[in-house]
Amino acid sequence: MNLCLPHCQVCARSHWPSREICPHCLGHEIQWTEIESSGSVVTATLLHHSLEPRFREHLPVCVATIQLDCGVCVLVYLEPGDLAIGNRVIVSTGTGPTGQEALVAKSVTR
Ligand SMILES: [Zn+2]
Structure with a gap:
C-alpha cells in the first residue's frame, strides 16, 4: 500500500x-x-527506557527516521533487526507498540 x-x-x-x-x-x-513508500534508514535508535508508563511493557522500541525516495523524511517504528543505516525499507500505516495507529517500516528483504 x-x-x-x-x-x-x-x-x-x-x-x-x-x-x-x-x-x-x-x-x-x-x-x-x-x-512510492520505499526509502532508506537515515537514523535509528533503540529505546530501552521510557517515562511513559504505556511504553514500558513494550520496550525496547526501535524508532527511525526514514528518507523516502521522494525526499521527504518521516519518523517510524521499525523492527530492531532492521535498524542498520542505509537499510532499504517500505513505509506503511500500521500499529505502534502500544496499539496506536502509526507509521511503520519493514525491510524490503523480509
Ligand atoms: Zn512548492
Whole structure:
C-alpha cells in the first residue's frame, strides 16, 4: 500500500508534516498525492527506557527516521533487526507498540 503526502502543484515537491502552504516555494496549491513508500534508514535508535508508563511493557522500541525516495523524511517504528543505516525499507500505516495507529517500516528483504 502506498502512502499519500501533501504535494505542491507549483514546484512538484512533496512535504511532511502537512502544511497549508508549500515549505519549498510558499505555493498554496497543495494536493494529497499517492507516493512510492520505499526509502532508506537515515537514523535509528533503540529505546530501552521510557517515562511513559504505556511504553514500558513494550520496550525496547526501535524508532527511525526514514528518507523516502521522494525526499521527504518521516519518523517510524521499525523492527530492531532492521535498524542498520542505509537499510532499504517500505513505509506503511500500521500499529505502534502500544496499539496506536502509526507509521511503520519493514525491510524490503523480509
Ligand atoms: Zn512548492
